[in-house]
Amino acid sequence: MPISPRQLTASLLAADHIADRHLIAAFVAQAATQPAPNPFPETSVGAVSQVWRQRTAEFQSFAVEVAGLTCLLTTLSDLSLDEPLMQEILRAGPHTVNVFHRGDGCRIVGAVLYGKPGVALPVLPIPRARRPGSVPRSRARVMHGQLDLFTQTGT
Structure with a gap:
């Protein structure tokens, strides 16, 4: 049974390990995006x-x-090669997204959004649905050792 x-x-918005999840989720949410063969x-x-x-x-x-390819490959490298996955493919115009999950549509392993050469x-609006307690994206992905120009100092 296909996932709606x-x-x-x-599920994509909940997949914190995908850096471009908001863009990919916005693409999937468009009315023009439809399941592909x-x-x-x-x-x-x-x-x-x-x-x-x-x-x-x-x-x-x-x-x-x-978008999403680096995150997909990083996640896959931590999994067993014989672990089963399900693939969903959706398209709109010249763009395609492949979403990989563990069979329930909820536990997203990764997703890749790409277009034609x-x-x-x-460029899509970010979906309104956010999980409670989520932080704005600009602060959610701060890497250790990375300079955050928006951090207020105590001086």
Whole structure:
């Protein structure tokens, strides 16, 4: 049974390990975004890892803009190669998103949004649905050792 776009949007927003989750969720939430043919809905971590490592090189060669790919590959590297995954594919115009989850549509492993060569990623409004207690994105991703110009000092 396919996962509804509304459920995927909510699950993507809850996937804190995906840096571009707001952009990807906004794409999934659009009325124009529809399920696409999905030849391999059932897959594995090993297969997904192999396919997307190859696509990384292709995307670089053909100047394809992409969101979420680095986070997907990082997450996959921590999982067992034979772990089963489910894949959802959705499209709107020249853009496609592939979402990988553990079979329930709630536990998102990763998602990749990309367009055709030379086409910029869509500029979309961020979905209103936010989890209670979430922090603004500008402060949520501060890396250790990174200078935060917006931090107030006690002086």
